[in-house]
Amino acid sequence: MAKVRGAVVVDKEGCKGCGLCVVACPQNVLALNKDVxxxxxxxxxxxxxxxxxxxxxxxxxxxxxxxTIYRVKL
Amino acid sequence: xxIQDIIKPENLVYSKSKLQVDVISHYCPGCSHGVxxxxxxxxxxxxxxxxxxxxxxxxxxxxxxxNLIDIDWQEAAHGRAPAVATGIARTNPDKxxxxxxxxxxxxxxxxxxxxxxxxxxxxxxxxxxxxxxxxMTGGQMAPTTLVGQVxxxxxxxxxxxxxxxxxxxxxLIAQLxxxxxxxxxxxxxAATVRRCKNAIRKAFQNVxxxxxxxxxxxxxxxxxxxxxxxxxxxxxxxxxxxxxYPQGELKDNDKKG
Numbered sequence: 001m002a003k004v005r006g007a008v009v010v011d012k013e014g015c016k017g018c019g020l021c022v023v024a025c026p027q028n029v030l031a032l033n034k035d036v037x038x039x040x041x042x043x044x045x046x047x048x049x050x051x052x053x054x055x056x057x058x059x060x061x062x063x064x065x066x067x068t069i070y071r072v073k074l
Numbered sequence: 075x076x077i078q079d080i081i082k083p084e085n086l087v088y089s090k091s092k093l094q095v096d097v098i099s100h101y102c103p104g105c106s107h108g109v110x111x112x113x114x115x116x117x118x119x120x121x122x123x124x125x126x127x128x129x130x131x132x133x134x135x136x137x138x139x140x141n142l143i144d145i146d147w148q149e150a151a152h153g154r155a156p157a158v159a160t161g162i163a164r165t166n167p168d169k170x171x172x173x174x175x176x177x178x179x180x181x182x183x184x185x186x187x188x189x190x191x192x193x194x195x196x197x198x199x200x201x202x203x204x205x206x207x208x209x210m211t212g213g214q215m216a217p218t219t220l221v222g223q224v225x226x227x228x229x230x231x232x233x234x235x236x237x238x239x240x241x242x243x244x245x246l247i248a249q250l251x252x253x254x255x256x257x258x259x260x261x262x263x264a265a266t267v268r269r270c271k272n273a274i275r276k277a278f279q280n281v282x283x284x285x286x287x288x289x290x291x292x293x294x295x296x297x298x299x300x301x302x303x304x305x306x307x308x309x310x311x312x313x314x315x316x317x318x319y320p321q322g323e324l325k326d327n328d329k330k331g
Contacts, residue, residue, distance in 0.1 A: 006087075007080035018104030018304040024264055041103065049077055057264035059088040063108025064099060069088040070080045 006054020006071045010044050014066030017041035021058035021067060027051040030058055091115040093124060093144050100138055104304025106294035107136055109261040110203060113271045114174070115143050117278055127170045128162055130155040132184075134176035135210045136203065153184025156191035159198050170281050172199035177218040178208040181243045185217075188247070195252025195286040199277045202244065202289065205296040206315065213299035217241035220318055225299070240318055244291040248324035254286035256325040260293040260316075262308040273323075285327070293319050 008030065015037065021044050022030045031047035044067075046052060054071025090096075093115035101107050118127050124145055131139040133152035140147035150158040155173040163171040180188050180202050191198065207225055208214040214227040218240050222231040232240075248256040255277060259270035270292060277288035293315050297307035 005075055005080055007077050007085075009081060014098055016103035020104055020304050020308070023305050023308075046077075054087055055264075056088040060264040060267040061109065061262070063101065063103075063105050063112075065090045065094055065108065065112050067088070068086070068090070070082065070085040071087045072075070072080050072085050074075070 004053050004071055004073055006052040006069060007049065008046050008052060008058060009068045009070070010046075011066035011068075012037050012043050013039070014064050015041060015043035016064055017043055018063065019044070020061045020063065024057045024061040026055065026057060027053060091119050093119050095142055095144055097141060099142055101135065102298045104295070104297050104307065105135070106205065106261050106292065106296075107203060109267060110174075110201065110270075110292050110294070111139065111142055113261070113267065113274055114172075114201065117271060117275045118143075118145060121275070121278055121282070123170050123278070123282070126168065127172070128159075128166070130159040130162070130171065130173040132173070132175040132179035134179045134208075136174050136176060137210075139174055153179050153182070154187055155179070155184065156187045156196070156198065156200065160191055160194070160196045163197050167197075170199075170278060171197070172201060172278070172281070174201045175203070176209070177202070177204045177206065178210075178216045181217045181241050185241075185243065188243070189250070192247050192253050192287045192289065193250045195250075195254075197281055197284050198287055199274075199281050200287065200289045201274065201277075202291040203294050204244075204291050204319065205294040205299070206240075207296045207299040209296040209299045213296070213301075218243070218319075220314055223314075242319070244289065244319075244324060247289050250287075252286055253289055253325060254327045255280050255288040257289070257323045258291040258293060258319060258321055260311070260321060262295070262311060266321075291319070293321065 032042040059067040295307035
């Protein structure tokens with residue numbers, strides 16, 4: 001079991017669905033939603049939340065700064 | 075452990091810088107400009123110079139940068155940001171002045187201004203976004219376009235016979251004695267974003283210490299202009315741009331013995 005758990009909060013309306021966070025995630029946590037936001041973009045979401053380690057790679061590469069990251073040590 | 079137990083203010087590790095205005099930017103999805111804006115905001119915030127910093131924005135996609143970062147801005151005519159910044163820096167020596175320019179602005183119409191400002195060693199940070207294309211106007215060829223690269227004005231690819239060679243302006247600028255620090259970075263992965271942030275922080279620190287011009291090129295993507303997805307554009311940049319524009323430091327006078 002992982003020693004840290006993380007969580008990612010994506011600002012649904014700010015996300016433009018570029019998919020850079022999906023590629024940047026080393027744990028394959030993020031994916032683009034089938035659903036769209038009010039501007040028609042397939043926003044990013046945590047498809048696999050148990051695997052998140054809060055490394056912040058997704059937040060660093062996000063061009064729209066719509067990702068907030070939390071992390072706890074277990 | 076439930077997600078709600080993790081999402082608490084005390085567990086926060088990364089969030090939007092308070093200098094970034096809470097609006098949705100005009101940039102295309104996946105544009106490198108957004109990442110560089112974020113880095114600039116974080117660096118200004120961390121150095122505590124929000125009240126002292128004046129940015130000079132170019133003509134190009136970053137023309138609306140004043141809507142996105144909460145500092146003082148001055149808009150310059152196309153390519154003339156280093157000349158305007160020279161005036162601001164000389165009349166306000168206590169301020170930290172930076173220009174933020176694209177490759178069409180800096181390497182083409184503004185080539186004279188940037189070379190002379192750097193040669194005079196003006197106390198400026200220059201952030202140069204090089205994506206090899208005129209993104210804002212519809213993907214025309216820029217001086218930095220690679221040989222063979224397809225743009226809307228070189229539909230068969232850029233040729234040396236007709237269009238000459240890509241202009242490596244960062245290498246030119248690194249030779250000038252007025253330039254204190256010159257580096258080329260990129261922002262396509264988390265590791266390169268961290269490296270780029272260190273370079274931009276060093277550049278701002280140099281200006282605070284009045285060491286002369288600090289020049290940071292950020293090799294970037296323009297996925298709309300290149301007609302690719304953001305992820306494809308990053309891969310294309312690594313494969314093609316990095317051979318023409320090698321990453322790393324070109325000059326650092328601090329490291330001279």
